[in-house]
Amino acid sequence: MIAVVNYGIGNLDSVVRALRNCDAEATITSDPEQVERADGIVLPGVGFFSKAMDHLRESGLLDVLNHRVLDARTPVLGICLGFQMFSRFSEEGDVDGLGWIDAETKRFRFDGMDPTPKVPHLGWNDLDHVRESPLFEGIHRDACFYFAHSYYVSCNDESAVLTRTEYGHDFVSSVQHDNIFGTQFHPEKSHANGVQVIGNFVRCTRHA
Amino acid sequence: MHKVRVIPVLLLRDFGLEKSIRFTDAKYVGCPINAARVFNGHNVDELILLDIIATKEGRGPQTEVVREIADESVMPFTVGGGIRSVDGMWELLKAGADRVIINTAAIENPDLVSRGAERFGNQCMVVSIDVRQRKDGGYEVYTHAGTRATGLDPVDVAVHMEEMGAGEIFLTSIDLDGTMDGYDVVLTRRVADALTIPLIACGGAGSVQHLAEAVYDGHASAVAAGAFFLFYGRRRTVLITYPKDEDLIQHFKPEHIRPKDPETFIDIKAARL
Numbered sequence: 001m002i003a004v005v006n007y008g009i010g011n012l013d014s015v016v017r018a019l020r021n022c023d024a025e026a027t028i029t030s031d032p033e034q035v036e037r038a039d040g041i042v043l044p045g046v047g048f049f050s051k052a053m054d055h056l057r058e059s060g061l062l063d064v065l066n067h068r069v070l071d072a073r074t075p076v077l078g079i080c081l082g083f084q085m086f087s088r089f090s091e092e093g094d095v096d097g098l099g100w101i102d103a104e105t106k107r108f109r110f111d112g113m114d115p116t117p118k119v120p121h122l123g124w125n126d127l128d129h130v131r132e133s134p135l136f137e138g139i140h141r142d143a144c145f146y147f148a149h150s151y152y153v154s155c156n157d158e159s160a161v162l163t164r165t166e167y168g169h170d171f172v173s174s175v176q177h178d179n180i181f182g183t184q185f186h187p188e189k190s191h192a193n194g195v196q197v198i199g200n201f202v203r204c205t206r207h208a
Numbered sequence: 209m210h211k212v213r214v215i216p217v218l219l220l221r222d223f224g225l226e227k228s229i230r231f232t233d234a235k236y237v238g239c240p241i242n243a244a245r246v247f248n249g250h251n252v253d254e255l256i257l258l259d260i261i262a263t264k265e266g267r268g269p270q271t272e273v274v275r276e277i278a279d280e281s282v283m284p285f286t287v288g289g290g291i292r293s294v295d296g297m298w299e300l301l302k303a304g305a306d307r308v309i310i311n312t313a314a315i316e317n318p319d320l321v322s323r324g325a326e327r328f329g330n331q332c333m334v335v336s337i338d339v340r341q342r343k344d345g346g347y348e349v350y351t352h353a354g355t356r357a358t359g360l361d362p363v364d365v366a367v368h369m370e371e372m373g374a375g376e377i378f379l380t381s382i383d384l385d386g387t388m389d390g391y392d393v394v395l396t397r398r399v400a401d402a403l404t405i406p407l408i409a410c411g412g413a414g415s416v417q418h419l420a421e422a423v424y425d426g427h428a429s430a431v432a433a434g435a436f437f438l439f440y441g442r443r444r445t446v447l448i449t450y451p452k453d454e455d456l457i458q459h460f461k462p463e464h465i466r467p468k469d470p471e472t473f474i475d476i477k478a479a480r481l
Binding site: 009012013014017018046047048051081116117118119120121122123124125126142143144146148149150166167186188189190191192193194195 | 209210211212213248251253254278279282283284285301302303304306307326327328329330331332375376403404405406407429430466467469
Protein backbone atom coordinates (compact mmCIF):
# COMPACT_ATOMS: atom_id res chain seq x y z
CA MET A 1 0.00 0.00 0.00
CA ILE A 2 1.17 3.51 -0.85
CA ALA A 3 0.27 6.20 1.68
CA VAL A 4 -0.59 9.59 0.17
CA VAL A 5 -0.03 11.91 3.10
CA ASN A 6 -2.89 14.33 3.73
CA TYR A 7 -1.77 17.64 5.16
CA GLY A 8 -5.10 19.36 4.80
CA ILE A 9 -4.41 21.16 1.56
CA GLY A 10 -4.07 20.34 -2.08
CA ASN A 11 -5.45 18.08 -4.69
CA LEU A 12 -4.89 14.59 -3.28
CA ASP A 13 -7.37 12.68 -5.41
CA SER A 14 -5.49 13.17 -8.67
CA VAL A 15 -2.36 11.62 -7.12
CA VAL A 16 -4.34 8.67 -5.80
CA ARG A 17 -6.03 8.21 -9.16
CA ALA A 18 -2.68 8.25 -10.95
CA LEU A 19 -1.25 5.65 -8.52
CA ARG A 20 -4.30 3.40 -8.94
CA ASN A 21 -4.01 3.70 -12.73
CA CYS A 22 -0.53 2.22 -12.25
CA ASP A 23 -2.07 -0.74 -10.37
CA ALA A 24 -0.93 0.48 -6.98
CA GLU A 25 -3.07 0.33 -3.88
CA ALA A 26 -3.17 3.91 -2.58
CA THR A 27 -4.78 5.52 0.46
CA ILE A 28 -5.10 9.16 1.51
CA THR A 29 -4.13 9.31 5.16
CA SER A 30 -2.87 11.45 8.03
CA ASP A 31 -2.85 8.45 10.38
CA PRO A 32 0.71 7.70 11.64
CA GLU A 33 -0.10 3.99 11.95
CA GLN A 34 -1.07 3.72 8.30
CA VAL A 35 2.08 5.56 7.22
CA GLU A 36 4.10 3.17 9.41
CA ARG A 37 2.74 0.17 7.47
CA ALA A 38 3.09 1.66 3.96
CA ASP A 39 5.38 0.21 1.25
CA GLY A 40 5.69 3.65 -0.30
CA ILE A 41 4.91 7.22 0.72
CA VAL A 42 3.84 10.17 -1.42
CA LEU A 43 3.94 13.77 -0.20
CA PRO A 44 1.67 15.57 -2.67
CA GLY A 45 1.83 18.96 -4.11
CA VAL A 46 -0.35 21.98 -3.44
CA GLY A 47 -0.29 24.45 -0.57
CA PHE A 48 1.75 26.80 1.57
CA PHE A 49 5.02 25.46 3.02
CA SER A 50 4.77 26.54 6.68
CA LYS A 51 1.08 25.52 6.90
CA ALA A 52 1.91 22.07 5.54
CA MET A 53 4.79 21.60 8.01
CA ASP A 54 2.50 22.70 10.89
CA HIS A 55 -0.01 20.10 9.83
CA LEU A 56 2.62 17.32 9.77
CA ARG A 57 3.74 18.29 13.26
CA GLU A 58 0.22 18.56 14.70
CA SER A 59 -0.92 15.22 13.27
CA GLY A 60 2.08 13.45 14.82
CA LEU A 61 3.44 12.43 11.42
CA LEU A 62 6.94 13.89 11.69
CA ASP A 63 8.47 11.07 13.75
CA VAL A 64 6.92 8.28 11.74
CA LEU A 65 7.92 9.91 8.43
CA ASN A 66 11.50 10.37 9.60
CA HIS A 67 11.63 6.78 10.81
CA ARG A 68 10.12 5.25 7.67
CA VAL A 69 12.16 7.30 5.23
CA LEU A 70 15.53 7.62 6.98
CA ASP A 71 15.76 4.34 8.95
CA ALA A 72 13.48 1.86 7.15
CA ARG A 73 14.35 3.36 3.74
CA THR A 74 10.80 3.24 2.45
CA PRO A 75 10.61 4.80 -1.03
CA VAL A 76 9.09 8.29 -0.84
CA LEU A 77 8.01 10.60 -3.66
CA GLY A 78 7.60 14.31 -3.00
CA ILE A 79 5.68 16.31 -5.59
CA CYS A 80 6.10 20.11 -5.91
CA LEU A 81 5.53 21.40 -2.35
CA GLY A 82 6.05 17.83 -1.08
CA PHE A 83 9.48 17.82 -2.74
CA GLN A 84 10.31 21.27 -1.33
CA MET A 85 9.50 19.95 2.15
CA PHE A 86 12.49 17.58 1.84
CA SER A 87 14.75 20.65 2.12
CA ARG A 88 16.24 22.03 5.35
CA PHE A 89 14.56 25.43 5.16
CA SER A 90 12.04 27.37 3.08
CA GLU A 91 11.62 31.06 2.41
CA GLU A 92 7.86 30.36 2.13
CA GLY A 93 6.99 31.16 5.74
CA ASP A 94 10.69 31.14 6.83
CA VAL A 95 10.48 27.72 8.48
CA ASP A 96 12.51 24.53 8.69
CA GLY A 97 11.60 21.61 6.46
CA LEU A 98 12.14 17.87 6.88
CA GLY A 99 15.88 18.18 6.11
CA TRP A 100 16.08 14.90 4.18
CA ILE A 101 18.22 16.48 1.46
CA ASP A 102 20.90 19.13 1.81
CA ALA A 103 18.96 21.96 0.16
CA GLU A 104 17.01 25.16 0.73
CA THR A 105 13.72 26.27 -0.84
CA LYS A 106 13.99 29.75 -2.30
CA ARG A 107 11.66 32.13 -4.09
CA PHE A 108 12.20 32.89 -7.78
CA ARG A 109 13.67 36.39 -8.03
CA PHE A 110 14.22 37.82 -11.49
CA ASP A 111 14.70 41.52 -10.70
CA GLY A 112 16.52 43.36 -13.44
CA MET A 113 16.14 40.63 -16.07
CA ASP A 114 14.77 41.66 -19.46
CA PRO A 115 12.30 40.28 -20.25
CA THR A 116 11.42 39.40 -16.67
CA PRO A 117 10.05 35.86 -16.41
CA LYS A 118 6.64 35.83 -14.74
CA VAL A 119 6.25 34.22 -11.32
CA PRO A 120 4.74 31.70 -10.61
CA HIS A 121 6.34 29.44 -13.22
CA LEU A 122 3.14 27.97 -14.64
CA GLY A 123 2.96 25.48 -17.46
CA TRP A 124 4.99 22.97 -19.40
CA ASN A 125 8.73 22.73 -19.49
CA ASP A 126 11.34 20.14 -20.44
CA LEU A 127 14.04 18.48 -18.33
CA ASP A 128 17.79 18.41 -18.74
CA HIS A 129 18.82 14.99 -17.46
CA VAL A 130 21.96 15.13 -15.32
CA ARG A 131 22.06 11.46 -14.38
CA GLU A 132 20.13 8.23 -14.87
CA SER A 133 17.43 7.11 -12.46
CA PRO A 134 14.72 4.44 -12.39
CA LEU A 135 12.27 7.35 -12.00
CA PHE A 136 12.77 8.34 -15.66
CA GLU A 137 12.93 4.91 -17.22
CA GLY A 138 11.18 4.94 -20.62
CA ILE A 139 10.88 8.74 -20.66
CA HIS A 140 11.88 10.45 -23.90
CA ARG A 141 14.52 13.17 -23.45
CA ASP A 142 12.24 15.79 -25.08
CA ALA A 143 9.31 15.01 -22.78
CA CYS A 144 7.65 17.98 -21.06
CA PHE A 145 6.06 18.11 -17.62
CA TYR A 146 3.61 20.47 -15.90
CA PHE A 147 4.97 22.96 -13.33
CA ALA A 148 3.08 25.34 -11.00
CA HIS A 149 5.37 26.99 -8.43
CA SER A 150 6.91 30.26 -7.19
CA TYR A 151 9.61 28.58 -5.07
CA TYR A 152 12.37 26.18 -6.12
CA VAL A 153 14.78 23.82 -4.38
CA SER A 154 18.41 24.92 -4.35
CA CYS A 155 20.58 21.84 -3.68
CA ASN A 156 23.89 22.07 -1.80
CA ASP A 157 24.45 18.40 -2.54
CA GLU A 158 24.62 18.17 -6.33
CA SER A 159 24.87 14.36 -6.23
CA ALA A 160 21.12 14.09 -5.58
CA VAL A 161 20.17 16.09 -8.70
CA LEU A 162 18.49 14.08 -11.50
CA THR A 163 17.25 16.87 -13.78
CA ARG A 164 17.50 20.63 -14.15
CA THR A 165 15.02 22.93 -15.87
CA GLU A 166 15.43 26.41 -17.32
CA TYR A 167 13.14 29.21 -16.19
CA GLY A 168 14.93 32.52 -15.88
CA HIS A 169 17.80 30.42 -14.56
CA ASP A 170 18.51 26.74 -14.02
CA PHE A 171 16.72 25.10 -11.14
CA VAL A 172 16.54 21.54 -9.83
CA SER A 173 13.42 19.87 -11.26
CA SER A 174 13.93 16.40 -9.76
CA VAL A 175 16.16 14.56 -7.29
CA GLN A 176 16.89 11.09 -6.06
CA HIS A 177 18.85 10.37 -2.91
CA ASP A 178 18.68 6.60 -2.30
CA ASN A 179 14.99 5.91 -1.50
CA ILE A 180 14.05 9.61 -1.61
CA PHE A 181 12.54 10.86 -4.90
CA GLY A 182 11.31 14.39 -5.54
CA THR A 183 9.86 16.21 -8.54
CA GLN A 184 9.19 19.93 -8.79
CA PHE A 185 6.74 19.17 -11.62
CA HIS A 186 3.37 17.44 -11.25
CA PRO A 187 3.57 13.95 -12.80
CA GLU A 188 -0.11 13.38 -11.93
CA LYS A 189 -0.97 16.25 -14.33
CA SER A 190 1.52 15.53 -17.09
CA HIS A 191 -0.42 13.23 -19.42
CA ALA A 192 1.26 9.97 -20.54
CA ASN A 193 4.79 10.98 -19.49
CA GLY A 194 3.59 11.76 -15.98
CA VAL A 195 1.79 8.43 -15.69
CA GLN A 196 5.04 6.74 -16.71
CA VAL A 197 6.97 8.54 -13.92
CA ILE A 198 4.34 7.55 -11.33
CA GLY A 199 4.46 3.95 -12.59
CA ASN A 200 8.26 4.00 -12.30
CA PHE A 201 7.96 5.11 -8.66
CA VAL A 202 5.39 2.37 -7.97
CA ARG A 203 7.89 -0.19 -9.33
CA CYS A 204 10.54 1.21 -6.96
CA THR A 205 8.20 0.56 -4.00
CA ARG A 206 7.88 -3.08 -5.10
CA HIS A 207 11.60 -3.71 -5.41
CA ALA A 208 12.44 -2.04 -2.13
CA MET B 209 12.51 25.82 -22.23
CA HIS B 210 9.15 27.05 -21.03
CA LYS B 211 6.24 26.39 -23.44
CA VAL B 212 3.27 28.65 -24.16
CA ARG B 213 0.07 27.09 -22.84
CA VAL B 214 -2.82 26.75 -25.30
CA ILE B 215 -5.97 26.31 -23.22
CA PRO B 216 -9.52 25.31 -24.22
CA VAL B 217 -12.27 27.00 -22.17
CA LEU B 218 -15.57 25.22 -21.58
CA LEU B 219 -18.66 27.14 -20.41
CA LEU B 220 -21.00 25.13 -18.24
CA ARG B 221 -24.74 25.80 -17.85
CA ASP B 222 -26.50 23.20 -15.71
CA PHE B 223 -25.11 19.93 -17.07
CA GLY B 224 -24.51 21.12 -20.63
CA LEU B 225 -21.85 23.11 -22.42
CA GLU B 226 -22.58 26.37 -24.18
CA LYS B 227 -20.66 28.79 -26.32
CA SER B 228 -21.60 32.45 -26.42
CA ILE B 229 -20.87 35.37 -28.73
CA ARG B 230 -20.00 38.54 -26.79
CA PHE B 231 -21.37 36.80 -23.66
CA THR B 232 -24.85 36.42 -25.27
CA ASP B 233 -26.46 34.21 -27.97
CA ALA B 234 -25.32 31.08 -26.16
CA LYS B 235 -25.54 27.91 -28.24
CA TYR B 236 -25.70 24.43 -26.73
CA VAL B 237 -22.62 22.50 -27.81
CA GLY B 238 -22.75 19.23 -25.90
CA CYS B 239 -21.79 17.27 -22.83
CA PRO B 240 -18.98 18.59 -20.61
CA ILE B 241 -17.69 15.16 -19.62
CA ASN B 242 -17.35 14.02 -23.24
CA ALA B 243 -15.70 17.28 -24.24
CA ALA B 244 -13.19 17.06 -21.38
CA ARG B 245 -12.43 13.45 -22.29
CA VAL B 246 -11.72 14.41 -25.89
CA PHE B 247 -9.52 17.35 -24.85
CA ASN B 248 -7.61 15.10 -22.43
CA GLY B 249 -7.11 12.71 -25.36
CA HIS B 250 -5.71 15.60 -27.39
CA ASN B 251 -3.06 16.14 -24.68
CA VAL B 252 -4.15 19.74 -24.07
CA ASP B 253 -1.85 21.95 -22.00
CA GLU B 254 -4.62 22.75 -19.51
CA LEU B 255 -8.43 22.83 -19.44
CA ILE B 256 -10.57 25.63 -17.99
CA LEU B 257 -14.19 25.02 -16.95
CA LEU B 258 -16.37 28.02 -16.07
CA ASP B 259 -19.87 27.65 -14.62
CA ILE B 260 -21.48 30.71 -16.23
CA ILE B 261 -24.73 30.75 -14.26
CA ALA B 262 -23.32 29.92 -10.80
CA THR B 263 -22.98 33.56 -9.66
CA LYS B 264 -26.51 34.37 -10.83
CA GLU B 265 -27.86 31.35 -8.95
CA GLY B 266 -25.83 32.23 -5.85
CA ARG B 267 -23.85 28.98 -5.69
CA GLY B 268 -20.42 27.58 -6.59
CA PRO B 269 -19.60 25.43 -9.64
CA GLN B 270 -21.10 21.96 -10.02
CA THR B 271 -18.71 19.77 -8.06
CA GLU B 272 -20.13 16.55 -9.57
CA VAL B 273 -19.13 17.68 -13.05
CA VAL B 274 -15.69 18.70 -11.78
CA ARG B 275 -15.22 15.33 -10.13
CA GLU B 276 -16.30 13.38 -13.21
CA ILE B 277 -13.92 15.32 -15.44
CA ALA B 278 -11.02 15.00 -12.99
CA ASP B 279 -11.65 11.26 -12.67
CA GLU B 280 -10.92 10.76 -16.34
CA SER B 281 -8.09 13.14 -16.98
CA VAL B 282 -4.36 13.58 -16.41
CA MET B 283 -4.17 17.27 -17.31
CA PRO B 284 -4.04 20.55 -15.42
CA PHE B 285 -7.64 21.52 -14.72
CA THR B 286 -8.81 24.97 -13.63
CA VAL B 287 -12.39 25.68 -12.50
CA GLY B 288 -14.40 28.82 -11.83
CA GLY B 289 -17.87 30.30 -11.46
CA GLY B 290 -19.66 31.62 -8.38
CA ILE B 291 -16.81 30.94 -5.90
CA ARG B 292 -17.39 33.15 -2.84
CA SER B 293 -15.42 31.53 0.01
CA VAL B 294 -12.21 29.67 0.86
CA ASP B 295 -14.35 26.63 1.73
CA GLY B 296 -15.87 26.83 -1.73
CA MET B 297 -12.37 26.73 -3.22
CA TRP B 298 -11.48 23.75 -1.04
CA GLU B 299 -14.60 21.87 -2.26
CA LEU B 300 -13.45 22.29 -5.87
CA LEU B 301 -9.83 21.36 -5.15
CA LYS B 302 -11.03 18.25 -3.32
CA ALA B 303 -13.23 17.39 -6.31
CA GLY B 304 -10.15 17.42 -8.53
CA ALA B 305 -9.58 20.99 -9.71
CA ASP B 306 -5.92 22.09 -9.62
CA ARG B 307 -6.62 25.79 -9.58
CA VAL B 308 -9.64 28.01 -9.02
CA ILE B 309 -10.81 31.06 -10.97
CA ILE B 310 -12.56 33.89 -9.14
CA ASN B 311 -14.22 36.79 -10.91
CA THR B 312 -17.10 38.71 -9.31
CA ALA B 313 -16.23 37.80 -5.70
CA ALA B 314 -12.56 38.83 -6.13
CA ILE B 315 -13.53 42.27 -7.37
CA GLU B 316 -16.20 42.78 -4.69
CA ASN B 317 -14.05 41.30 -1.92
CA PRO B 318 -10.31 41.23 -2.79
CA ASP B 319 -9.53 39.84 0.66
CA LEU B 320 -10.88 36.48 -0.56
CA VAL B 321 -7.91 36.24 -2.94
CA SER B 322 -5.45 36.76 -0.07
CA ARG B 323 -7.09 34.17 2.13
CA GLY B 324 -7.13 31.62 -0.70
CA ALA B 325 -3.45 32.28 -1.48
CA GLU B 326 -2.48 31.89 2.18
CA ARG B 327 -4.06 28.47 2.32
CA PHE B 328 -3.45 27.02 -1.16
CA GLY B 329 -0.50 29.06 -2.46
CA ASN B 330 -0.79 31.82 -5.05
CA GLN B 331 -0.16 29.43 -7.97
CA CYS B 332 -3.65 28.11 -7.18
CA MET B 333 -5.45 31.47 -7.42
CA VAL B 334 -6.52 32.74 -10.83
CA VAL B 335 -8.48 35.99 -11.03
CA SER B 336 -10.69 36.42 -14.07
CA ILE B 337 -11.27 39.94 -15.39
CA ASP B 338 -13.98 40.55 -18.03
CA VAL B 339 -13.51 43.76 -20.00
CA ARG B 340 -15.55 45.86 -22.45
CA GLN B 341 -14.20 48.70 -24.51
CA ARG B 342 -15.95 52.02 -23.94
CA LYS B 343 -17.05 54.31 -26.77
CA ASP B 344 -14.18 56.67 -25.96
CA GLY B 345 -11.70 53.81 -26.52
CA GLY B 346 -10.97 53.20 -22.82
CA TYR B 347 -11.57 49.87 -21.12
CA GLU B 348 -13.90 48.97 -18.23
CA VAL B 349 -14.18 45.89 -16.01
CA TYR B 350 -17.53 44.06 -15.82
CA THR B 351 -18.68 41.52 -13.23
CA HIS B 352 -21.63 39.10 -12.89
CA ALA B 353 -20.91 37.35 -16.22
CA GLY B 354 -20.50 40.64 -18.04
CA THR B 355 -23.78 42.18 -16.90
CA ARG B 356 -22.56 44.80 -14.39
CA ALA B 357 -20.24 47.69 -15.15
CA THR B 358 -17.83 48.55 -12.32
CA GLY B 359 -16.27 51.79 -13.56
CA LEU B 360 -12.87 50.19 -12.87
CA ASP B 361 -9.88 50.12 -15.19
CA PRO B 362 -8.59 46.59 -16.01
CA VAL B 363 -4.93 47.51 -15.36
CA ASP B 364 -5.77 48.85 -11.88
CA VAL B 365 -7.84 45.77 -11.05
CA ALA B 366 -5.17 43.34 -12.31
CA VAL B 367 -2.36 45.04 -10.38
CA HIS B 368 -4.48 45.10 -7.23
CA MET B 369 -5.29 41.38 -7.60
CA GLU B 370 -1.58 40.60 -7.98
CA GLU B 371 -0.91 42.52 -4.75
CA MET B 372 -3.66 40.54 -3.01
CA GLY B 373 -2.01 37.23 -3.94
CA ALA B 374 -3.39 36.19 -7.33
CA GLY B 375 -1.02 33.86 -9.18
CA GLU B 376 -2.41 34.49 -12.64
CA ILE B 377 -4.87 36.81 -14.43
CA PHE B 378 -7.41 35.41 -16.89
CA LEU B 379 -8.30 38.37 -19.09
CA THR B 380 -11.33 38.21 -21.37
CA SER B 381 -12.47 40.72 -23.96
CA ILE B 382 -16.28 40.55 -23.89
CA ASP B 383 -16.43 42.46 -27.21
CA LEU B 384 -14.47 39.75 -29.02
CA ASP B 385 -15.79 36.65 -27.18
CA GLY B 386 -16.89 34.01 -29.69
CA THR B 387 -16.25 36.27 -32.72
CA MET B 388 -13.09 34.44 -33.82
CA ASP B 389 -11.81 37.82 -35.11
CA GLY B 390 -8.59 37.77 -33.04
CA TYR B 391 -7.64 38.85 -29.51
CA ASP B 392 -7.67 42.44 -28.27
CA VAL B 393 -3.90 42.66 -28.41
CA VAL B 394 -3.78 46.26 -27.12
CA LEU B 395 -5.78 45.41 -24.00
CA THR B 396 -3.80 42.21 -23.43
CA ARG B 397 -0.46 43.98 -23.67
CA ARG B 398 -1.52 46.87 -21.46
CA VAL B 399 -2.52 44.49 -18.64
CA ALA B 400 0.29 41.91 -19.13
CA ASP B 401 3.01 44.57 -19.04
CA ALA B 402 1.73 45.91 -15.71
CA LEU B 403 2.05 42.50 -14.00
CA THR B 404 4.82 40.29 -12.63
CA ILE B 405 2.43 37.29 -12.60
CA PRO B 406 1.46 35.50 -15.83
CA LEU B 407 -1.64 36.37 -17.86
CA ILE B 408 -3.96 34.16 -19.93
CA ALA B 409 -5.55 36.00 -22.85
CA CYS B 410 -9.09 35.03 -23.85
CA GLY B 411 -11.72 36.24 -26.30
CA GLY B 412 -11.55 36.28 -30.09
CA ALA B 413 -9.22 33.45 -31.13
CA GLY B 414 -10.09 32.05 -34.56
CA SER B 415 -6.72 30.83 -35.82
CA VAL B 416 -3.27 29.76 -34.66
CA GLN B 417 -2.04 33.10 -36.01
CA HIS B 418 -4.28 34.84 -33.44
CA LEU B 419 -2.82 32.72 -30.62
CA ALA B 420 0.69 33.77 -31.64
CA GLU B 421 -0.33 37.46 -31.82
CA ALA B 422 -1.62 37.38 -28.24
CA VAL B 423 1.75 35.99 -27.10
CA TYR B 424 4.26 37.94 -29.20
CA ASP B 425 2.35 41.24 -29.59
CA GLY B 426 0.07 41.04 -26.54
CA HIS B 427 2.72 39.65 -24.16
CA ALA B 428 0.30 37.01 -22.83
CA SER B 429 1.94 34.05 -21.08
CA ALA B 430 -0.83 31.68 -22.17
CA VAL B 431 -3.73 31.73 -24.61
CA ALA B 432 -7.26 30.45 -24.13
CA ALA B 433 -10.11 29.95 -26.57
CA GLY B 434 -13.61 28.48 -26.73
CA ALA B 435 -15.20 28.71 -30.17
CA PHE B 436 -11.89 28.08 -31.97
CA PHE B 437 -11.62 24.63 -30.38
CA LEU B 438 -15.35 23.80 -30.47
CA PHE B 439 -16.56 24.85 -33.91
CA TYR B 440 -15.50 23.74 -37.33
CA GLY B 441 -16.01 25.62 -40.60
CA ARG B 442 -18.08 28.66 -41.49
CA ARG B 443 -21.36 27.06 -40.38
CA ARG B 444 -19.88 26.53 -36.90
CA THR B 445 -20.54 22.79 -36.80
CA VAL B 446 -19.67 21.48 -33.34
CA LEU B 447 -16.43 19.52 -33.60
CA ILE B 448 -13.65 19.50 -31.04
CA THR B 449 -10.24 20.33 -32.43
CA TYR B 450 -6.90 21.31 -30.94
CA PRO B 451 -3.91 22.61 -32.90
CA LYS B 452 -1.34 20.03 -33.91
CA ASP B 453 2.37 20.65 -33.50
CA GLU B 454 2.68 21.22 -37.29
CA ASP B 455 0.04 23.97 -37.17
CA LEU B 456 1.66 25.67 -34.19
CA ILE B 457 5.14 25.54 -35.71
CA GLN B 458 4.03 27.80 -38.57
CA HIS B 459 3.37 30.67 -36.15
CA PHE B 460 5.18 29.91 -32.91
CA LYS B 461 8.89 29.63 -32.20
CA PRO B 462 9.57 25.88 -32.00
CA GLU B 463 10.93 26.18 -28.44
CA HIS B 464 7.56 27.62 -27.34
CA ILE B 465 5.63 24.52 -28.41
CA ARG B 466 5.18 21.46 -26.26
CA PRO B 467 5.64 18.29 -28.35
CA LYS B 468 2.51 16.20 -27.89
CA ASP B 469 2.83 12.50 -27.08
CA PRO B 470 2.81 11.10 -30.61
CA GLU B 471 1.33 7.71 -29.77
CA THR B 472 -2.00 9.18 -28.65
CA PHE B 473 -4.71 8.13 -31.06
CA ILE B 474 -7.64 10.50 -31.48
CA ASP B 475 -10.93 8.97 -32.57
CA ILE B 476 -12.57 11.62 -34.75
CA LYS B 477 -16.05 10.14 -34.20
CA ALA B 478 -15.64 10.49 -30.46
CA ALA B 479 -14.53 14.06 -31.06
CA ARG B 480 -18.05 14.97 -32.23
CA LEU B 481 -19.99 15.83 -29.10
